[in-house]
Amino acid sequence: MGRPELLGSSGLESNDREVDKRYTLLPLRKLDLARDSRELYQDLSAYYNLLTNPKNRIHYANPPIDASDLKQRLLHDRTHTYLSENKLGSTVAGGGINDAAENEHDHFLVKVVIDPELQGHGMGRRFIAGLVDKAFHERTDDGRIRTKLDAAIIRDVPEWDRMPRALRSLGFKFVHYLPNQITIVDQESGVEKTQPTERWEILREDWMRMRRRIDIRDILSQLQQ
Structure with a gap:
Protein backbone atom coordinates (compact mmCIF):
# COMPACT_ATOMS: atom_id res chain seq x y z
CA MET A 1 0.00 0.00 0.00
CA GLY A 2 2.28 2.76 -1.22
CA ARG A 3 1.53 6.42 -0.79
CA PRO A 4 -1.02 7.44 -3.41
CA GLU A 5 -0.43 10.22 -5.87
CA LEU A 6 -2.58 13.18 -4.90
CA LEU A 7 -3.74 15.11 -7.91
CA GLY A 8 -3.21 18.84 -8.01
CA SER A 9 -5.84 21.16 -9.44
CA SER A 10 -3.71 22.83 -12.09
CA GLY A 11 -4.64 21.72 -15.58
CA LEU A 12 -7.10 19.06 -14.45
CA GLU A 13 -10.38 18.39 -16.16
CA SER A 14 -13.46 18.90 -13.98
CA ASN A 15 -13.92 15.14 -13.69
CA ASP A 16 -10.36 14.77 -12.41
CA ARG A 17 -10.99 17.48 -9.83
CA GLU A 18 -14.01 15.54 -8.57
CA VAL A 19 -11.86 12.42 -8.24
CA ASP A 20 -9.25 14.45 -6.34
CA LYS A 21 -11.90 15.78 -3.95
CA ARG A 22 -13.40 12.33 -3.47
CA TYR A 23 -10.15 10.70 -2.35
CA THR A 24 -8.69 13.58 -0.31
CA LEU A 25 -9.21 13.28 3.44
CA LEU A 26 -9.89 16.37 5.52
CA PRO A 27 -8.41 16.65 9.04
CA LEU A 28 -9.78 14.22 11.61
CA ARG A 29 -12.60 15.50 13.83
CA LYS A 30 -13.08 14.20 17.36
CA LEU A 31 -16.67 13.50 18.36
CA ASP A 32 -17.85 15.14 21.58
CA LEU A 33 -20.09 12.37 22.87
CA ALA A 34 -21.05 14.40 25.94
CA ARG A 35 -23.11 16.83 23.89
CA ASP A 36 -26.57 16.00 22.64
CA SER A 37 -27.27 17.70 19.34
CA ARG A 38 -28.52 17.08 15.84
CA GLU A 39 -24.96 17.40 14.54
CA LEU A 40 -23.74 14.63 16.84
CA TYR A 41 -26.62 12.39 15.81
CA GLN A 42 -25.77 13.00 12.15
CA ASP A 43 -22.12 12.12 12.80
CA LEU A 44 -23.05 8.97 14.71
CA SER A 45 -25.50 7.96 11.98
CA ALA A 46 -22.83 8.41 9.30
CA TYR A 47 -20.35 6.35 11.33
CA TYR A 48 -22.99 3.69 12.03
CA ASN A 49 -23.73 3.43 8.29
CA LEU A 50 -20.04 2.88 7.55
CA LEU A 51 -19.67 0.25 10.26
CA THR A 52 -22.76 -1.71 9.25
CA ASN A 53 -22.23 -1.62 5.50
CA PRO A 54 -22.23 -5.31 4.47
CA LYS A 55 -18.69 -5.01 3.10
CA ASN A 56 -17.44 -3.60 6.41
CA ARG A 57 -19.42 -5.30 9.16
CA ILE A 58 -17.74 -8.68 8.56
CA HIS A 59 -14.61 -7.13 10.07
CA TYR A 60 -16.29 -6.42 13.42
CA ALA A 61 -17.88 -8.57 16.09
CA ASN A 62 -21.27 -7.58 17.50
CA PRO A 63 -21.95 -4.43 15.43
CA PRO A 64 -24.25 -1.76 16.97
CA ILE A 65 -27.98 -1.92 16.31
CA ASP A 66 -28.41 1.81 15.67
CA ALA A 67 -26.72 5.19 16.20
CA SER A 68 -27.94 5.50 19.80
CA ASP A 69 -26.57 2.07 20.65
CA LEU A 70 -23.26 3.05 19.04
CA LYS A 71 -23.04 6.18 21.22
CA GLN A 72 -23.66 4.23 24.42
CA ARG A 73 -21.02 1.65 23.52
CA LEU A 74 -18.43 4.30 22.75
CA LEU A 75 -19.10 6.06 26.05
CA HIS A 76 -18.99 2.81 28.02
CA ASP A 77 -15.77 1.60 26.37
CA ARG A 78 -13.73 4.79 26.96
CA THR A 79 -13.35 5.26 23.20
CA HIS A 80 -12.17 8.53 21.65
CA THR A 81 -13.84 8.58 18.25
CA TYR A 82 -12.74 10.46 15.14
CA LEU A 83 -14.33 10.97 11.74
CA SER A 84 -13.00 12.41 8.51
CA GLU A 85 -14.75 13.81 5.47
CA ASN A 86 -13.51 14.10 1.93
CA LYS A 87 -13.52 17.37 -0.01
CA LEU A 88 -17.02 16.60 -1.29
CA GLY A 89 -18.30 16.76 2.29
CA SER A 90 -19.06 13.05 2.71
CA THR A 91 -18.07 11.20 5.88
CA VAL A 92 -15.72 8.57 4.47
CA ALA A 93 -13.66 7.35 7.44
CA GLY A 94 -14.10 6.70 11.13
CA GLY A 95 -12.28 5.03 13.97
CA GLY A 96 -11.47 5.19 17.62
CA ILE A 97 -8.83 4.92 20.31
CA ASN A 98 -10.06 2.62 23.07
CA ASP A 99 -8.16 3.49 26.24
CA ALA A 100 -6.91 0.92 28.71
CA ALA A 101 -8.25 0.85 32.24
CA GLU A 102 -6.31 2.64 34.97
CA ASN A 103 -2.81 1.19 35.55
CA GLU A 104 -2.99 -0.74 32.26
CA HIS A 105 -1.31 0.08 28.95
CA ASP A 106 -3.17 -1.79 26.22
CA HIS A 107 -4.75 1.07 24.29
CA PHE A 108 -6.36 -0.16 21.06
CA LEU A 109 -7.30 1.19 17.66
CA VAL A 110 -10.93 0.12 17.25
CA LYS A 111 -13.75 0.27 14.71
CA VAL A 112 -11.55 1.72 11.96
CA VAL A 113 -13.66 1.85 8.81
CA ILE A 114 -13.50 3.38 5.33
CA ASP A 115 -16.29 3.93 2.81
CA PRO A 116 -16.25 0.68 0.77
CA GLU A 117 -16.48 2.60 -2.50
CA LEU A 118 -13.22 4.40 -1.69
CA GLN A 119 -11.17 1.50 -0.36
CA GLY A 120 -7.99 0.44 -2.11
CA HIS A 121 -6.73 3.99 -2.71
CA GLY A 122 -4.62 4.50 0.41
CA MET A 123 -7.31 6.29 2.41
CA GLY A 124 -7.24 3.68 5.18
CA ARG A 125 -3.49 4.07 5.63
CA ARG A 126 -3.79 7.85 5.77
CA PHE A 127 -6.65 7.76 8.26
CA ILE A 128 -4.85 5.26 10.51
CA ALA A 129 -1.74 7.47 10.45
CA GLY A 130 -3.88 10.35 11.64
CA LEU A 131 -5.39 8.24 14.43
CA VAL A 132 -2.00 6.99 15.61
CA ASP A 133 -0.65 10.53 15.68
CA LYS A 134 -3.65 11.66 17.74
CA ALA A 135 -3.13 8.76 20.16
CA PHE A 136 0.49 9.64 20.84
CA HIS A 137 0.08 13.43 20.98
CA GLU A 138 -3.04 13.59 23.13
CA ARG A 139 -3.50 12.20 26.62
CA THR A 140 -6.14 9.90 28.03
CA ASP A 141 -9.04 11.41 29.97
CA ASP A 142 -7.17 10.76 33.22
CA GLY A 143 -3.97 12.37 31.96
CA ARG A 144 -1.89 9.34 30.97
CA ILE A 145 0.53 9.40 28.05
CA ARG A 146 -0.09 6.45 25.74
CA THR A 147 3.19 4.56 25.44
CA LYS A 148 1.87 1.81 23.15
CA LEU A 149 -0.99 1.30 20.71
CA ASP A 150 -2.43 -2.06 19.69
CA ALA A 151 -4.68 -3.27 16.88
CA ALA A 152 -6.59 -6.55 16.59
CA ILE A 153 -7.59 -7.88 13.16
CA ILE A 154 -10.18 -10.53 12.35
CA ARG A 155 -8.51 -12.88 9.86
CA ASP A 156 -9.88 -14.92 6.98
CA VAL A 157 -12.76 -12.64 6.01
CA PRO A 158 -12.84 -10.85 2.63
CA GLU A 159 -9.96 -8.39 2.20
CA TRP A 160 -8.78 -8.81 5.79
CA ASP A 161 -5.16 -8.67 4.59
CA ARG A 162 -5.36 -4.97 3.71
CA MET A 163 -5.09 -3.95 7.36
CA PRO A 164 -1.83 -5.81 8.14
CA ARG A 165 -0.20 -4.21 5.09
CA ALA A 166 -1.31 -0.75 6.20
CA LEU A 167 -0.18 -1.30 9.79
CA ARG A 168 3.21 -2.69 8.76
CA SER A 169 3.81 0.29 6.46
CA LEU A 170 3.16 2.61 9.42
CA GLY A 171 5.63 0.88 11.73
CA PHE A 172 3.37 -1.58 13.57
CA LYS A 173 4.86 -4.95 14.47
CA PHE A 174 3.12 -8.31 14.51
CA VAL A 175 2.62 -9.65 18.05
CA HIS A 176 0.73 -12.93 17.81
CA TYR A 177 -1.90 -15.05 16.09
CA LEU A 178 -4.87 -16.44 18.04
CA PRO A 179 -7.05 -19.20 16.51
CA ASN A 180 -10.80 -19.22 17.16
CA GLN A 181 -10.50 -15.97 19.08
CA ILE A 182 -13.67 -14.09 18.19
CA THR A 183 -17.25 -14.86 17.18
CA ILE A 184 -18.88 -13.16 14.20
CA VAL A 185 -22.09 -13.72 12.26
CA ASP A 186 -21.71 -15.04 8.72
CA GLN A 187 -23.38 -12.51 6.42
CA GLU A 188 -24.74 -15.11 4.01
CA SER A 189 -25.96 -17.84 6.36
CA GLY A 190 -26.62 -15.79 9.48
CA VAL A 191 -24.79 -18.47 11.48
CA GLU A 192 -22.27 -17.58 14.18
CA LYS A 193 -18.72 -18.77 13.61
CA THR A 194 -15.37 -18.26 15.27
CA GLN A 195 -12.50 -16.55 13.48
CA PRO A 196 -8.79 -16.24 14.20
CA THR A 197 -7.30 -12.85 14.98
CA GLU A 198 -3.94 -11.15 14.73
CA ARG A 199 -2.58 -8.60 17.16
CA TRP A 200 -0.25 -5.79 16.13
CA GLU A 201 1.36 -3.00 18.14
CA ILE A 202 3.49 0.11 17.87
CA LEU A 203 5.45 1.86 20.62
CA ARG A 204 5.28 5.62 21.03
CA GLU A 205 9.02 6.06 20.43
CA ASP A 206 8.79 4.00 17.23
CA TRP A 207 5.98 6.22 15.92
CA MET A 208 7.97 9.36 16.71
CA ARG A 209 10.73 7.97 14.50
CA MET A 210 8.27 6.90 11.78
CA ARG A 211 6.66 10.32 11.56
CA ARG A 212 9.99 11.80 10.45
CA ARG A 213 9.80 9.76 7.23
CA ILE A 214 8.92 11.82 4.17
CA SER A 221 0.65 17.59 6.72
CA GLN A 222 -2.30 16.86 4.41
CA LEU A 223 -4.47 15.97 7.42
CA GLN A 224 -3.51 19.21 9.17
CA GLN A 225 -4.45 21.51 6.29
Missing part, protein backbone atom coordinates in the same frame (compact mmCIF):
# COMPACT_ATOMS: atom_id res chain seq x y z
CA ASP A 215 5.82 9.81 3.25
CA ILE A 216 4.42 9.95 6.80
CA ARG A 217 5.19 13.67 7.07
CA ASP A 218 3.31 14.22 3.82
CA ILE A 219 0.26 12.33 5.10
CA LEU A 220 0.18 14.21 8.39
Whole structure:
Protein backbone atom coordinates (compact mmCIF):
# COMPACT_ATOMS: atom_id res chain seq x y z
CA MET A 1 0.00 0.00 0.00
CA GLY A 2 2.28 2.76 -1.22
CA ARG A 3 1.53 6.42 -0.79
CA PRO A 4 -1.02 7.44 -3.41
CA GLU A 5 -0.43 10.22 -5.87
CA LEU A 6 -2.58 13.18 -4.90
CA LEU A 7 -3.74 15.11 -7.91
CA GLY A 8 -3.21 18.84 -8.01
CA SER A 9 -5.84 21.16 -9.44
CA SER A 10 -3.71 22.83 -12.09
CA GLY A 11 -4.64 21.72 -15.58
CA LEU A 12 -7.10 19.06 -14.45
CA GLU A 13 -10.38 18.39 -16.16
CA SER A 14 -13.46 18.90 -13.98
CA ASN A 15 -13.92 15.14 -13.69
CA ASP A 16 -10.36 14.77 -12.41
CA ARG A 17 -10.99 17.48 -9.83
CA GLU A 18 -14.01 15.54 -8.57
CA VAL A 19 -11.86 12.42 -8.24
CA ASP A 20 -9.25 14.45 -6.34
CA LYS A 21 -11.90 15.78 -3.95
CA ARG A 22 -13.40 12.33 -3.47
CA TYR A 23 -10.15 10.70 -2.35
CA THR A 24 -8.69 13.58 -0.31
CA LEU A 25 -9.21 13.28 3.44
CA LEU A 26 -9.89 16.37 5.52
CA PRO A 27 -8.41 16.65 9.04
CA LEU A 28 -9.78 14.22 11.61
CA ARG A 29 -12.60 15.50 13.83
CA LYS A 30 -13.08 14.20 17.36
CA LEU A 31 -16.67 13.50 18.36
CA ASP A 32 -17.85 15.14 21.58
CA LEU A 33 -20.09 12.37 22.87
CA ALA A 34 -21.05 14.40 25.94
CA ARG A 35 -23.11 16.83 23.89
CA ASP A 36 -26.57 16.00 22.64
CA SER A 37 -27.27 17.70 19.34
CA ARG A 38 -28.52 17.08 15.84
CA GLU A 39 -24.96 17.40 14.54
CA LEU A 40 -23.74 14.63 16.84
CA TYR A 41 -26.62 12.39 15.81
CA GLN A 42 -25.77 13.00 12.15
CA ASP A 43 -22.12 12.12 12.80
CA LEU A 44 -23.05 8.97 14.71
CA SER A 45 -25.50 7.96 11.98
CA ALA A 46 -22.83 8.41 9.30
CA TYR A 47 -20.35 6.35 11.33
CA TYR A 48 -22.99 3.69 12.03
CA ASN A 49 -23.73 3.43 8.29
CA LEU A 50 -20.04 2.88 7.55
CA LEU A 51 -19.67 0.25 10.26
CA THR A 52 -22.76 -1.71 9.25
CA ASN A 53 -22.23 -1.62 5.50
CA PRO A 54 -22.23 -5.31 4.47
CA LYS A 55 -18.69 -5.01 3.10
CA ASN A 56 -17.44 -3.60 6.41
CA ARG A 57 -19.42 -5.30 9.16
CA ILE A 58 -17.74 -8.68 8.56
CA HIS A 59 -14.61 -7.13 10.07
CA TYR A 60 -16.29 -6.42 13.42
CA ALA A 61 -17.88 -8.57 16.09
CA ASN A 62 -21.27 -7.58 17.50
CA PRO A 63 -21.95 -4.43 15.43
CA PRO A 64 -24.25 -1.76 16.97
CA ILE A 65 -27.98 -1.92 16.31
CA ASP A 66 -28.41 1.81 15.67
CA ALA A 67 -26.72 5.19 16.20
CA SER A 68 -27.94 5.50 19.80
CA ASP A 69 -26.57 2.07 20.65
CA LEU A 70 -23.26 3.05 19.04
CA LYS A 71 -23.04 6.18 21.22
CA GLN A 72 -23.66 4.23 24.42
CA ARG A 73 -21.02 1.65 23.52
CA LEU A 74 -18.43 4.30 22.75
CA LEU A 75 -19.10 6.06 26.05
CA HIS A 76 -18.99 2.81 28.02
CA ASP A 77 -15.77 1.60 26.37
CA ARG A 78 -13.73 4.79 26.96
CA THR A 79 -13.35 5.26 23.20
CA HIS A 80 -12.17 8.53 21.65
CA THR A 81 -13.84 8.58 18.25
CA TYR A 82 -12.74 10.46 15.14
CA LEU A 83 -14.33 10.97 11.74
CA SER A 84 -13.00 12.41 8.51
CA GLU A 85 -14.75 13.81 5.47
CA ASN A 86 -13.51 14.10 1.93
CA LYS A 87 -13.52 17.37 -0.01
CA LEU A 88 -17.02 16.60 -1.29
CA GLY A 89 -18.30 16.76 2.29
CA SER A 90 -19.06 13.05 2.71
CA THR A 91 -18.07 11.20 5.88
CA VAL A 92 -15.72 8.57 4.47
CA ALA A 93 -13.66 7.35 7.44
CA GLY A 94 -14.10 6.70 11.13
CA GLY A 95 -12.28 5.03 13.97
CA GLY A 96 -11.47 5.19 17.62
CA ILE A 97 -8.83 4.92 20.31
CA ASN A 98 -10.06 2.62 23.07
CA ASP A 99 -8.16 3.49 26.24
CA ALA A 100 -6.91 0.92 28.71
CA ALA A 101 -8.25 0.85 32.24
CA GLU A 102 -6.31 2.64 34.97
CA ASN A 103 -2.81 1.19 35.55
CA GLU A 104 -2.99 -0.74 32.26
CA HIS A 105 -1.31 0.08 28.95
CA ASP A 106 -3.17 -1.79 26.22
CA HIS A 107 -4.75 1.07 24.29
CA PHE A 108 -6.36 -0.16 21.06
CA LEU A 109 -7.30 1.19 17.66
CA VAL A 110 -10.93 0.12 17.25
CA LYS A 111 -13.75 0.27 14.71
CA VAL A 112 -11.55 1.72 11.96
CA VAL A 113 -13.66 1.85 8.81
CA ILE A 114 -13.50 3.38 5.33
CA ASP A 115 -16.29 3.93 2.81
CA PRO A 116 -16.25 0.68 0.77
CA GLU A 117 -16.48 2.60 -2.50
CA LEU A 118 -13.22 4.40 -1.69
CA GLN A 119 -11.17 1.50 -0.36
CA GLY A 120 -7.99 0.44 -2.11
CA HIS A 121 -6.73 3.99 -2.71
CA GLY A 122 -4.62 4.50 0.41
CA MET A 123 -7.31 6.29 2.41
CA GLY A 124 -7.24 3.68 5.18
CA ARG A 125 -3.49 4.07 5.63
CA ARG A 126 -3.79 7.85 5.77
CA PHE A 127 -6.65 7.76 8.26
CA ILE A 128 -4.85 5.26 10.51
CA ALA A 129 -1.74 7.47 10.45
CA GLY A 130 -3.88 10.35 11.64
CA LEU A 131 -5.39 8.24 14.43
CA VAL A 132 -2.00 6.99 15.61
CA ASP A 133 -0.65 10.53 15.68
CA LYS A 134 -3.65 11.66 17.74
CA ALA A 135 -3.13 8.76 20.16
CA PHE A 136 0.49 9.64 20.84
CA HIS A 137 0.08 13.43 20.98
CA GLU A 138 -3.04 13.59 23.13
CA ARG A 139 -3.50 12.20 26.62
CA THR A 140 -6.14 9.90 28.03
CA ASP A 141 -9.04 11.41 29.97
CA ASP A 142 -7.17 10.76 33.22
CA GLY A 143 -3.97 12.37 31.96
CA ARG A 144 -1.89 9.34 30.97
CA ILE A 145 0.53 9.40 28.05
CA ARG A 146 -0.09 6.45 25.74
CA THR A 147 3.19 4.56 25.44
CA LYS A 148 1.87 1.81 23.15
CA LEU A 149 -0.99 1.30 20.71
CA ASP A 150 -2.43 -2.06 19.69
CA ALA A 151 -4.68 -3.27 16.88
CA ALA A 152 -6.59 -6.55 16.59
CA ILE A 153 -7.59 -7.88 13.16
CA ILE A 154 -10.18 -10.53 12.35
CA ARG A 155 -8.51 -12.88 9.86
CA ASP A 156 -9.88 -14.92 6.98
CA VAL A 157 -12.76 -12.64 6.01
CA PRO A 158 -12.84 -10.85 2.63
CA GLU A 159 -9.96 -8.39 2.20
CA TRP A 160 -8.78 -8.81 5.79
CA ASP A 161 -5.16 -8.67 4.59
CA ARG A 162 -5.36 -4.97 3.71
CA MET A 163 -5.09 -3.95 7.36
CA PRO A 164 -1.83 -5.81 8.14
CA ARG A 165 -0.20 -4.21 5.09
CA ALA A 166 -1.31 -0.75 6.20
CA LEU A 167 -0.18 -1.30 9.79
CA ARG A 168 3.21 -2.69 8.76
CA SER A 169 3.81 0.29 6.46
CA LEU A 170 3.16 2.61 9.42
CA GLY A 171 5.63 0.88 11.73
CA PHE A 172 3.37 -1.58 13.57
CA LYS A 173 4.86 -4.95 14.47
CA PHE A 174 3.12 -8.31 14.51
CA VAL A 175 2.62 -9.65 18.05
CA HIS A 176 0.73 -12.93 17.81
CA TYR A 177 -1.90 -15.05 16.09
CA LEU A 178 -4.87 -16.44 18.04
CA PRO A 179 -7.05 -19.20 16.51
CA ASN A 180 -10.80 -19.22 17.16
CA GLN A 181 -10.50 -15.97 19.08
CA ILE A 182 -13.67 -14.09 18.19
CA THR A 183 -17.25 -14.86 17.18
CA ILE A 184 -18.88 -13.16 14.20
CA VAL A 185 -22.09 -13.72 12.26
CA ASP A 186 -21.71 -15.04 8.72
CA GLN A 187 -23.38 -12.51 6.42
CA GLU A 188 -24.74 -15.11 4.01
CA SER A 189 -25.96 -17.84 6.36
CA GLY A 190 -26.62 -15.79 9.48
CA VAL A 191 -24.79 -18.47 11.48
CA GLU A 192 -22.27 -17.58 14.18
CA LYS A 193 -18.72 -18.77 13.61
CA THR A 194 -15.37 -18.26 15.27
CA GLN A 195 -12.50 -16.55 13.48
CA PRO A 196 -8.79 -16.24 14.20
CA THR A 197 -7.30 -12.85 14.98
CA GLU A 198 -3.94 -11.15 14.73
CA ARG A 199 -2.58 -8.60 17.16
CA TRP A 200 -0.25 -5.79 16.13
CA GLU A 201 1.36 -3.00 18.14
CA ILE A 202 3.49 0.11 17.87
CA LEU A 203 5.45 1.86 20.62
CA ARG A 204 5.28 5.62 21.03
CA GLU A 205 9.02 6.06 20.43
CA ASP A 206 8.79 4.00 17.23
CA TRP A 207 5.98 6.22 15.92
CA MET A 208 7.97 9.36 16.71
CA ARG A 209 10.73 7.97 14.50
CA MET A 210 8.27 6.90 11.78
CA ARG A 211 6.66 10.32 11.56
CA ARG A 212 9.99 11.80 10.45
CA ARG A 213 9.80 9.76 7.23
CA ILE A 214 8.92 11.82 4.17
CA ASP A 215 5.82 9.81 3.25
CA ILE A 216 4.42 9.95 6.80
CA ARG A 217 5.19 13.67 7.07
CA ASP A 218 3.31 14.22 3.82
CA ILE A 219 0.26 12.33 5.10
CA LEU A 220 0.18 14.21 8.39
CA SER A 221 0.65 17.59 6.72
CA GLN A 222 -2.30 16.86 4.41
CA LEU A 223 -4.47 15.97 7.42
CA GLN A 224 -3.51 19.21 9.17
CA GLN A 225 -4.45 21.51 6.29
